[in-house]
Amino acid sequence: MRPDTDATKSVLWSAQELQSIMGGQWVGQVPEDLHVTGVNYYAGQVEPGDVVITTEPKTWRSSAYKNTNEIIQTFFDNKHAAVVVAGQLPANYRSDNPVLLVKNTREALDALGEAARNRIRGTVVAITGSAGKSTTKEITRFLLCQQGTTKGSRKNYNHGPGVPLMLAETPPDMRFGVYEFSVDLPNVTEKKASIIRPDIAMITNIHSDHLQFYGTLEKLTDQKCLLFKSLQPEGIVVLNHDATLFDRQLTNAKAANVKNIITFGTHEDADMKIIDYSLHSESSDVRVIFHKQEISFHVNQPGTHSIMNCLGALAAVHAAGGDWIKAAEDIKKAPVLSRHNEKYTVELASGDITLIDDTFSANPASVEAGLAVLGLKKPRKGGRRIAIMGEIKELGDTSAQLHAALAPHVIDAQVNVLFTVGRDLEGLWDALPKTMEGEHSEDPEHIAKAVVKEMHGSDILWVKGSRRSTANLEMILSAIKKTGKNIRKKSLVMNEAQEKRSQSQYKQQQKKRTPPFRTINELHTPSAFEVVFVGDTAFGENYQAQYESYGEENILKARGYDAPLAKVRNMLEEADLVVANLETPLTDLKVSPFAGQKSWVHWGDIKQTPRHLLANNISTVGLANNHMFDFGEEGFYQTLHSLEEAGITYFGGGATIDEAGEAFIAQSQIDGKVFTLAMISMYAGPSRKKDSFKMYASEKDRGLNPISFKRVRNEIKRVRKEYANTFVVLFPHWGPNYKWRSDRQARLAERMLKEGADLILGHGAHMIQEIEKHDNQWLIYSIGNFMFNSKGRYGKLDAPPYSAIAKLRVDTLSGAFHKSLHLYPIVTDNRKTDYQTRFVTEREFKEVVALLSCRYSDSVRFSNDVKCDKEESNEETRFYIKLPL
Known part of the structure; x- marks a missing residue:
C-alpha cells in the first residue's frame, strides 16, 4: 500500500x-x-x-x-x-x-481524473499557495484521517498530470480527499481546476515566486484564484487574512460568486483568530478563538509559519465538515515532512553539531521563515549559527533585489557565518555588515569544502534552498554528513604510542561491537525494498601509486575519487541499501609484512575510501576475501576502526570467529509487513592448515570468516529463528581469476544451498561467471568486479570484460512478499572503459546473454527461466536479466 x-x-x-x-x-x-x-x-x-x-x-x-x-x-x-x-x-x-x-x-489521463472526480462522494479539499502548501496539505490530510477515510496527494503531485492522477487513485467512497494544487501556465491551471472542482479551496499565502512567468504579485494572485471558478456550488474558500493581497483574493472569490469564505490569521477581522502564541526553539504554543470558542493547542514545529500552516489546516478541517476542536488536539501528533527543517546531529572530532536540512523548496518567504527558526535556536557554549543558502529560481527581473532584501532577516537571526551559492545571492553581501563572516561562490563544491573547513563542535548549520537549483545543496549536505562520519575523535593515523597498545585491549573493545544490523525506511512504510549488491570494490590506491611511479596518470589524483563510479552512481543512489565486497584493507602502514610473499598487495586510504564509499551510498561491506589481510593483523585492525568511525557496517570479519561469521541483518517494512534480509560473507580460500597469512578468525583471534558448512547451517537456523520473513543470501569470495567457475565452486555451492540458503551471490573471479537454478534457488557464481582501478588482465587471459550489478527487489502481491533479482551487466575492463565502470550497450548485452546461455545447464530452458529486458532511468538505458525468486 x-x-x-x-x-x-x-x-x-x-x-x-x-x-x-x-x-x-x-x-x-x-x-x-x-x-x-x-x-x-x-x-x-x-x-x-x-x-x-x-x-x-x-x-x-x-x-x-x-x-x-x-x-x-x-x-x-x-x-x-x-x-x-x-x-x-x-x-x-x-x-x-x-x-x-x-x-x-495525456488526454486520457485527464479524462480518467475527471471521471474519478464525478464519482467521489466525499468532500474534496484543494490547497494552493506560495509557501507551506505541501505542509498544510499533509497536516490537513493527517487531521482528517483521524475522523474518516481520507486520500491525500502523494508527495506533492500538484501539477497538470499530477492532479488528475491523484483523483484517479481515489476510491469513490472516501469521506475526504486532500489534494495539493500548483500554479501552472494559465491554460493549464484553469483546465486542472475544472477537473478537480473542489468543495473547499484554500490559498495559504501569496509571496514572490514564479515571477519569471507572471511578472507581478497581482498576476500571480489572479492565477491562484482561478481555482475559485471551479468551486462546487455552496463550496467554501479558506483564506489567510494576514496574506499579501488578501483584498485581491477576496475580490476574486466574490467575482467567482463564492458565497462562503472562512479566514484565519492574526488580523482583527479573521474568523479563526490567533489570540496569543509563544515560540520555542523546537515547538510553539497557540491560543485561538473561532465561533466564540477559545482553545489552546501545541505545535510540534518551531516558527510562526508553522503556526499559520496549522491554523489553515484547522480551518480546512472545519470547512470540510470535520471536528476542528478534536483536530486541534491531534495537531501535536502531526507528521513532520522530510527536508522541512529536518534536524540531524553530526559528530565531529571537536564535538556534535546540529544540521538543519530545509531544502525541500525555497522562495523569499520560506527563507525568511527558516531564518526566523534559526534565530530561535541557541547554540551551546562556543557554538555559532551558520547559514548556507542557495539562490532562489524563477524570480524574474527582480531576483537580485529580492535576494538582497533577505539581509535584515539574516541579521535578525543573529547569523554568525554565512555561505551563499549562486549568482543572484551575491548582492546580499552588499546589504550586510562588512563584518559578516563567510563566503560567496557560484561553485557548490567550493562552498562545500569551505563549510566543512569552517564548522566545529556546538555549531548549528542551517541549509536552505531547493535541491532542484544549480546550488546543488545535496552535495553540501552530503559533505557535512560524510565529514562528520569520517572524522574521528582521535586521529586514524596510528602514532607510536597507539601502536604499543596491547592487542588484547583492542580485542576486548572489538568484542563489544554492535552486531551488523540495519533498519531501512524506519519512518515510513514503503511499497518496495531494493538492495543493490556489487562485487570486488577498491579505489585501487596501490595500483594508481604504482602507475604514477612509472610516469603514468594517477586517476585518483587527476580526476578525483568520484570519477570511477560516475556512470553507475544513479543506480547506487536509487537503492535503499548498497552492499559491496571491499577487497582492500584501509591502512596507512607503509610496508606489508607479506611484501615479497604476495604477488599483489592492496591498500586503501583510511579517510578517502570510507568517505567516497558513503558518497556513493555504499554503507555496508563484506570483508571476507583474499586481500583484506594484505597488511596483516595491524592493517586489519585499522580497517575495522576506519569503517566503524565512518559508520559503515561490515560483516565477514571481526575480533572472533563468532563475530566474523555473524550474518548482516537488514529489515524493512513493506506495506506494513517486516521483511528481513540476512547476508553471510565468507572466503573459500585455502584451508586453515594452508593459511600461511593467518587470516582466518578463531574463538580467540581476529580475522575473516572461512567457509564452513556447519557454521553456515547454524547461522541460518539462528536468523530464521530470531527474525520473521527471512531471506538468506550467501556472499562468498571464491574461484579462479578471469576464469569460469571451477568444480570446487560447484561442489561448495550445491552443499550451501542444501544448508538453507535462498540465494548465492558470489564474487572473486573479476568477471561474471555462470548462473544456475537449483529448484527455486538461484546461484550466481560471480558478479565479478565493480570498481578495481587496475589495468586488469582480461585481454591477456582472454576473459570476457563483463561483470554485473545485482539488485534484489522485494514488494508484496496479494499480501505475500514477491521477490526478484535483476542482473545488470557492466563493463569492468579498465582498458576499455578508461577507469569508469559503465552499463553495457545493447550489443554487449546480447553478448553477455549468449555467454551465460551457452553455459547454462540447458540453453533452451535459459530463455524460459530468465527474462531479458531494459529500463530507462535518469536518461540511462540499463539492460538486465531478471531472475524470479
Missing part, C-alpha cells in the same frame, strides 16, 4: 470502465476480473496492480517525460494490471497482456 493513503488498498477501475472513459480499444487478453488498484505514469514508481499510463515528450509537452511506450513489457513483468498506450504497440512487443490503445495518453 502506498504510504500516502490511509485507506485499505481497494479496486479502483475495471477494464470496461477504463475503455469507456479513456476511449480506444483493448488488445491482448483482458481478464474479466481485471482489478486495477492504482494508477501511475512514472515508470520508476509503479506498483503491482497499477494501470500504467505511458508517456512521451511530444503529447505530454515536456522533454522531462521519457517515451515509456517502448518498455511496456517491463510493467507486466512487475505484475501491473494493464498499460495504456498511445497510437500503436511497439514493433518489438510480443505479448498478449492487456493493453488499451488510445489516441493520446
Whole structure:
C-alpha cells in the first residue's frame, strides 16, 4: 500500500470502465476480473496492480517525460494490471497482456481524473499557495484521517498530470480527499481546476515566486484564484487574512460568486483568530478563538509559519465538515515532512553539531521563515549559527533585489557565518555588515569544502534552498554528513604510542561491537525494498601509486575519487541499501609484512575510501576475501576502526570467529509487513592448515570468516529463528581469476544451498561467471568486479570484460512478499572503459546473454527461466536479466 493513503488498498477501475472513459480499444487478453488498484505514469514508481499510463515528450509537452511506450513489457513483468498506450504497440512487443490503445495518453489521463472526480462522494479539499502548501496539505490530510477515510496527494503531485492522477487513485467512497494544487501556465491551471472542482479551496499565502512567468504579485494572485471558478456550488474558500493581497483574493472569490469564505490569521477581522502564541526553539504554543470558542493547542514545529500552516489546516478541517476542536488536539501528533527543517546531529572530532536540512523548496518567504527558526535556536557554549543558502529560481527581473532584501532577516537571526551559492545571492553581501563572516561562490563544491573547513563542535548549520537549483545543496549536505562520519575523535593515523597498545585491549573493545544490523525506511512504510549488491570494490590506491611511479596518470589524483563510479552512481543512489565486497584493507602502514610473499598487495586510504564509499551510498561491506589481510593483523585492525568511525557496517570479519561469521541483518517494512534480509560473507580460500597469512578468525583471534558448512547451517537456523520473513543470501569470495567457475565452486555451492540458503551471490573471479537454478534457488557464481582501478588482465587471459550489478527487489502481491533479482551487466575492463565502470550497450548485452546461455545447464530452458529486458532511468538505458525468486 502506498504510504500516502490511509485507506485499505481497494479496486479502483475495471477494464470496461477504463475503455469507456479513456476511449480506444483493448488488445491482448483482458481478464474479466481485471482489478486495477492504482494508477501511475512514472515508470520508476509503479506498483503491482497499477494501470500504467505511458508517456512521451511530444503529447505530454515536456522533454522531462521519457517515451515509456517502448518498455511496456517491463510493467507486466512487475505484475501491473494493464498499460495504456498511445497510437500503436511497439514493433518489438510480443505479448498478449492487456493493453488499451488510445489516441493520446495525456488526454486520457485527464479524462480518467475527471471521471474519478464525478464519482467521489466525499468532500474534496484543494490547497494552493506560495509557501507551506505541501505542509498544510499533509497536516490537513493527517487531521482528517483521524475522523474518516481520507486520500491525500502523494508527495506533492500538484501539477497538470499530477492532479488528475491523484483523483484517479481515489476510491469513490472516501469521506475526504486532500489534494495539493500548483500554479501552472494559465491554460493549464484553469483546465486542472475544472477537473478537480473542489468543495473547499484554500490559498495559504501569496509571496514572490514564479515571477519569471507572471511578472507581478497581482498576476500571480489572479492565477491562484482561478481555482475559485471551479468551486462546487455552496463550496467554501479558506483564506489567510494576514496574506499579501488578501483584498485581491477576496475580490476574486466574490467575482467567482463564492458565497462562503472562512479566514484565519492574526488580523482583527479573521474568523479563526490567533489570540496569543509563544515560540520555542523546537515547538510553539497557540491560543485561538473561532465561533466564540477559545482553545489552546501545541505545535510540534518551531516558527510562526508553522503556526499559520496549522491554523489553515484547522480551518480546512472545519470547512470540510470535520471536528476542528478534536483536530486541534491531534495537531501535536502531526507528521513532520522530510527536508522541512529536518534536524540531524553530526559528530565531529571537536564535538556534535546540529544540521538543519530545509531544502525541500525555497522562495523569499520560506527563507525568511527558516531564518526566523534559526534565530530561535541557541547554540551551546562556543557554538555559532551558520547559514548556507542557495539562490532562489524563477524570480524574474527582480531576483537580485529580492535576494538582497533577505539581509535584515539574516541579521535578525543573529547569523554568525554565512555561505551563499549562486549568482543572484551575491548582492546580499552588499546589504550586510562588512563584518559578516563567510563566503560567496557560484561553485557548490567550493562552498562545500569551505563549510566543512569552517564548522566545529556546538555549531548549528542551517541549509536552505531547493535541491532542484544549480546550488546543488545535496552535495553540501552530503559533505557535512560524510565529514562528520569520517572524522574521528582521535586521529586514524596510528602514532607510536597507539601502536604499543596491547592487542588484547583492542580485542576486548572489538568484542563489544554492535552486531551488523540495519533498519531501512524506519519512518515510513514503503511499497518496495531494493538492495543493490556489487562485487570486488577498491579505489585501487596501490595500483594508481604504482602507475604514477612509472610516469603514468594517477586517476585518483587527476580526476578525483568520484570519477570511477560516475556512470553507475544513479543506480547506487536509487537503492535503499548498497552492499559491496571491499577487497582492500584501509591502512596507512607503509610496508606489508607479506611484501615479497604476495604477488599483489592492496591498500586503501583510511579517510578517502570510507568517505567516497558513503558518497556513493555504499554503507555496508563484506570483508571476507583474499586481500583484506594484505597488511596483516595491524592493517586489519585499522580497517575495522576506519569503517566503524565512518559508520559503515561490515560483516565477514571481526575480533572472533563468532563475530566474523555473524550474518548482516537488514529489515524493512513493506506495506506494513517486516521483511528481513540476512547476508553471510565468507572466503573459500585455502584451508586453515594452508593459511600461511593467518587470516582466518578463531574463538580467540581476529580475522575473516572461512567457509564452513556447519557454521553456515547454524547461522541460518539462528536468523530464521530470531527474525520473521527471512531471506538468506550467501556472499562468498571464491574461484579462479578471469576464469569460469571451477568444480570446487560447484561442489561448495550445491552443499550451501542444501544448508538453507535462498540465494548465492558470489564474487572473486573479476568477471561474471555462470548462473544456475537449483529448484527455486538461484546461484550466481560471480558478479565479478565493480570498481578495481587496475589495468586488469582480461585481454591477456582472454576473459570476457563483463561483470554485473545485482539488485534484489522485494514488494508484496496479494499480501505475500514477491521477490526478484535483476542482473545488470557492466563493463569492468579498465582498458576499455578508461577507469569508469559503465552499463553495457545493447550489443554487449546480447553478448553477455549468449555467454551465460551457452553455459547454462540447458540453453533452451535459459530463455524460459530468465527474462531479458531494459529500463530507462535518469536518461540511462540499463539492460538486465531478471531472475524470479
